[in-house]
Amino acid sequence: MTVRINGEIDGEINGEGKRVDDAERRAVIDEWFRAYAARVLAYLLHRTDPQTAQDVLQEVFVTAFGKADQVPDPPLGWLFGTARRLLANRLRGFRRHDQLIARLMDDVGEESDPDAYELKQAFAQTLATLPAADREVLTLTGWYDLTPMQAAEALGCTASAYGVRLHRARKRLADALEAAGYRGATPAGQFAEALRG
Amino acid sequence: MVENMSRWLRSVRPSTASDEDWIATPAAAEQLAAVHRRIGPASTAKEQRRSAAPGWVRGRVVRKPRVWLAASGLACAVTIAALISSGGTATPPHGGITETPHLPAIRPAALLLSNYSSCADVLAGLRTHAAASVGSYGWWPDKRTDIRFGIAPLAGRQQLSAGPAATSAAAGDTSTTNVQESGVDEPDLVKTDGGRLITITDGVLRMVDTASRAITGSLDLTMYQGWQNAQLLVGGDHALVTLGGSNNGYNYGSFSNGPAAASGPRSTYLFLDLAGGPKITGSLRAAGSYLDARLIGSTVRLVMSSAPSINLPLGAGSNATRSAANQAVIRQAPLSAWLPQYSITSGQNTTDYTVPCDQVSHPAAYTAASMLTIYTLDLNHLGVSPKPVSVAADGDTVYATSTSLYIASNPNWCCATAAKAQQTEIHRFDITGSGQPTYLGSGGIPGRLLSRYSLSDYAGSLRIATTAGAGGSATQSSSLYILDANTLKVTGRVGGLGKDEQIYAVRFIGPVAYVVTFRRTDPLYVVDLHDPAAPMLVGTLQLTGYSDYLHDAGSGRLIGIGQQASKTGRVSGLQVSLFDVSKPAQPLRTAQVVRSDAPGGPSLDPHAFLYWPPTGLIVTPVQSWRPGQSGKVLVLKVSGTKLNTVGLLANPLAAHSIDDGLGIQRSLIVNATLWTVSGSGVQVSDPATLSRQAWIPFD
Numbered sequence: 001m002t003v004r005i006n007g008e009i010d011g012e013i014n015g016e017g018k019r020v021d022d023a024e025r026r027a028v029i030d031e032w033f034r035a036y037a038a039r040v041l042a043y044l045l046h047r048t049d050p051q052t053a054q055d056v057l058q059e060v061f062v063t064a065f066g067k068a069d070q071v072p073d074p075p076l077g078w079l080f081g082t083a084r085r086l087l088a089n090r091l092r093g094f095r096r097h098d099q100l101i102a103r104l105m106d107d108v109g110e111e112s113d114p115d116a117y118e119l120k121q122a123f124a125q126t127l128a129t130l131p132a133a134d135r136e137v138l139t140l141t142g143w144y145d146l147t148p149m150q151a152a153e154a155l156g157c158t159a160s161a162y163g164v165r166l167h168r169a170r171k172r173l174a175d176a177l178e179a180a181g182y183r184g185a186t187p188a189g190q191f192a193e194a195l196r197g
Numbered sequence: 198m199v200e201n202m203s204r205w206l207r208s209v210r211p212s213t214a215s216d217e218d219w220i221a222t223p224a225a226a227e228q229l230a231a232v233h234r235r236i237g238p239a240s241t242a243k244e245q246r247r248s249a250a251p252g253w254v255r256g257r258v259v260r261k262p263r264v265w266l267a268a269s270g271l272a273c274a275v276t277i278a279a280l281i282s283s284g285g286t287a288t289p290p291h292g293g294i295t296e297t298p299h300l301p302a303i304r305p306a307a308l309l310l311s312n313y314s315s316c317a318d319v320l321a322g323l324r325t326h327a328a329a330s331v332g333s334y335g336w337w338p339d340k341r342t343d344i345r346f347g348i349a350p351l352a353g354r355q356q357l358s359a360g361p362a363a364t365s366a367a368a369g370d371t372s373t374t375n376v377q378e379s380g381v382d383e384p385d386l387v388k389t390d391g392g393r394l395i396t397i398t399d400g401v402l403r404m405v406d407t408a409s410r411a412i413t414g415s416l417d418l419t420m421y422q423g424w425q426n427a428q429l430l431v432g433g434d435h436a437l438v439t440l441g442g443s444n445n446g447y448n449y450g451s452f453s454n455g456p457a458a459a460s461g462p463r464s465t466y467l468f469l470d471l472a473g474g475p476k477i478t479g480s481l482r483a484a485g486s487y488l489d490a491r492l493i494g495s496t497v498r499l500v501m502s503s504a505p506s507i508n509l510p511l512g513a514g515s516n517a518t519r520s521a522a523n524q525a526v527i528r529q530a531p532l533s534a535w536l537p538q539y540s541i542t543s544g545q546n547t548t549d550y551t552v553p554c555d556q557v558s559h560p561a562a563y564t565a566a567s568m569l570t571i572y573t574l575d576l577n578h579l580g581v582s583p584k585p586v587s588v589a590a591d592g593d594t595v596y597a598t599s600t601s602l603y604i605a606s607n608p609n610w611c612c613a614t615a616a617k618a619q620q621t622e623i624h625r626f627d628i629t630g631s632g633q634p635t636y637l638g639s640g641g642i643p644g645r646l647l648s649r650y651s652l653s654d655y656a657g658s659l660r661i662a663t664t665a666g667a668g669g670s671a672t673q674s675s676s677l678y679i680l681d682a683n684t685l686k687v688t689g690r691v692g693g694l695g696k697d698e699q700i701y702a703v704r705f706i707g708p709v710a711y712v713v714t715f716r717r718t719d720p721l722y723v724v725d726l727h728d729p730a731a732p733m734l735v736g737t738l739q740l741t742g743y744s745d746y747l748h749d750a751g752s753g754r755l756i757g758i759g760q761q762a763s764k765t766g767r768v769s770g771l772q773v774s775l776f777d778v779s780k781p782a783q784p785l786r787t788a789q790v791v792r793s794d795a796p797g798g799p800s801l802d803p804h805a806f807l808y809w810p811p812t813g814l815i816v817t818p819v820q821s822w823r824p825g826q827s828g829k830v831l832v833l834k835v836s837g838t839k840l841n842t843v844g845l846l847a848n849p850l851a852a853h854s855i856d857d858g859l860g861i862q863r864s865l866i867v868n869a870t871l872w873t874v875s876g877s878g879v880q881v882s883d884p885a886t887l888s889r890q891a892w893i894p895f896d
Contacts, residue, residue, distance in 0.1 A: 124209075194201045
């Protein structure tokens with residue numbers, strides 16, 4: 001079990017370890033970036049300022065480069081999971097809250113269509129009352145064209161755990177909408193119905 | 198219907214700048230170019246350092262690959278960012294830092310030995326090596342050739358540094374926060390000398406009088422760039438505050454294809470006088486990123502890494518065309534592009550300096566893509582010349598004893614599949630006394646470091662634990678190397694630790710090393726290092742779960758802090774273990790405390806751990822991601838071979854905050870009472886009963 005080696009280190013250091021795959025990996029990263037970066041960036045822009053979003057976007061792909069052999073292909077779920085964690089760490093480090101609700105409220109303010117205005121306002125106000133985990137599962141499901149498997153991967157859980165979580169989040173959002181008086185044939189009322197499935 | 202719900206969700210989605218064919222815009226191209234710049238070897242080594250540095254260090258990205266694995270094993274744990282916003286108001290109490298024209302570089306009276314014979318040679322060497330390092334994307338060749346390590350000619354000094362055993366420094370009845378080597382202080386969020394406690398939380402420095410248990414002064418640091426990473430070193434009535442550099446911490450930010458940038462990121466260090474309440478008396482601003490610092494006596498060694506300020510064209514065309522263009526620019530670059538610049542502000546006066554070229558050395562092989570610089574300051578005479586020395590080398594991990602300082606890097610960690618390519622470079626400096634450090638030479642070994650705890654200088658040997666091989670592959674395994682500290686040549690090695698596993702914790706205690714690797718189970722290895730030529734694996738203990746921090750409890754006992762895990766490697770809560778290692782061949786776990794209610798969070802920051810030998814008290818953080826709940830500490834007591842649970846302790850939440858995501862960040866013993874520091878304030882408790890004696894809220 002004990003391995004003793006004396007004086008053989010040079011050979012190991014100066015061996016033939018050529019990083020021939022470096023250019024290959026860069027090509028893979030380029031490909032992934034072109035296919036998926038816009039969606040990851042949208043996720044980040046929904047939650048933080050543009051500068052931080054760009055920084056984290058870069059970190060996501062730098063991380064992907066370092067772990068290229070471990071990243072599943074297609075990498076979309078992994079990329080979202082990495083973006084989530086990098087952003088969460090950053091917000092935690094800087095003691096900031098994610099800006100999702102603020103973004104939604106801004107978006108409400110810019111809406112000119114009265115029905116859409118009511119719907120967006122109802123959504124922003126009720127989402128704000130839900131646990132952050134519910135917000136995450138609902139927006140990941142609806143906003144970035146992730147498959148359920150990819151959303152589960154992004155959240156770091158199994159597909160069945162994701163299903164349970166989504167089901168509960170939908171119910172809580174529907175309850176919150178109803179509790180806030182959004183019922184019946186109004187857009188928000190229909191939204192609540194759709195959430196109940 | 199899911200589709201129906203998705204359509205509704207979609208209709209409330211705010212549009213973003215990245216929705217409309219963003220990928221085809223120049224902005225996207227710039228982002229991709231930035232990714233390639235960041236993939237450069239040194240910047241990824243930095244990333245590795247950050248991911249390897251354990252802990253909840255504020256402002257740093259803390260993400261270990263295994264945290265990831267752990268998280269995926271939990272039931273869909275969605276982490277929630279701290280819901281607290283900085284309450285600090287930004288009214289600068291200080292005139293800020295002004296720039297004045299460059300003054301001629303200071304020439305020291307006595308020239309230290311340098312590998313260059315003239316400044317022209319310095320420039321020629323830097324240009325040649327940098328041109329060889331640059332590729333089509335930036336500061337790395339498209340096909341890296343192996344860096345050959347060699348020992349630079351030594352400066353004639355042959356000092357043996359018999360490092361003291363790593364035992365806790367306990368002066369009277371007041372502790373420090375945890376440090377790696379006794380007598381070698383590390384920058385931290387909290388410092389105390391028993392009489393006063395100084396804290397930095399949310400960018401505000403506060404002084405607490407420990408007798409009256411009242412805040413006696415505060416200083417808002419949030420107008421300074423890098424305040425999120427502010428830490429301090431204190432000696433007597435003087436303190437040095439280290440601030441992070443640029444927010445993202447990358448030291449390769451100065452390369453752009455835009456107009457010539459000034460000189461890249463700078464890092465700021467504030468000089469504080471504490472005698473009449475905290476007051477800023479001056480500052481040092483230096484080019485590059487702050488890596489780490491150490492305080493020995495009143496002498497501070499600040500370690501910085503800077504990149505040459507050369508604007509590479511990074512233009513269009515084939516790889517060969519771009520490489521040639523980049524090389525042409527480097528061959529014309531002036532010496533000032535590499536020499537780190539710094540400025541000293543004292544009162545109202547700011548003076549600019551450049552590290553003189555006769556203070557620049559280099560290892561036998563180097564990329565010239567970054568410079569390591571050590572600045573030396575005396576806490577009692579802050580504001581005098583910091584006597585910098587520079588080495589043209591890459592580095593990210595700093596380790597020091599009272600006489601030697603080592604800077605290590607993993608230049609090629611990015612290329613994980615080429616197992617042999619993973620190497621750790623080590624540069625050694627003599628820091629005996631309070632004078633300018635002397636660069637002694639460099640060496641290298643295969644594999645990656647976990648953290649500074651992977652290094653230990655003891656009785657003339659440098660011991661290093663590394664993991665080599667691609668992560669998650671069968672080729673991955675860990676080794677312990679022993680190097681002659683004077684030549685940095687390998688004298689012995691123990692390999693094959695934890696096949697297919699990576700190092701989670703390593704601790705050197707005197708002539709013995711304890712190594713924890715983990716994949717599904719946690720082997721604790723005991724390695725006897727008495728004979729530098731023939732280190733030997735003498736004991737192995739297989740357990741479920743793992744320890745990611747190990748601490749000497751004296752009398753042949755070892756404390757392990759980590760995670761309990763099932764037999765399949767799924768983590769299931771915080772675990773504190775007490776090992777009996779008095780018989781190295783038969784390590785035993787004599788006691789274990791598992792908190793299944795504590796989530797598998799990021800690994801422990803050693804600074805957040807406290808072991809207080811006089812009473813056997815262990816205080817270690819327990820994370821909580823629940824809103825409205827603050828992170829607590831678990832308080833245990835070592836008695837003989839047993840662990841007794843004293844209890845869980847939380848700090849109250851501040852009135853203005855919803856929750857205090859990080860909770861208790863540091864624990865200390867001050868005048869025999871337990872002081873716990875969170876973002877909300879400082880709590881003073883009876884260490885035996887955890888009953889509260891005082892609560893000192895931060896407003």
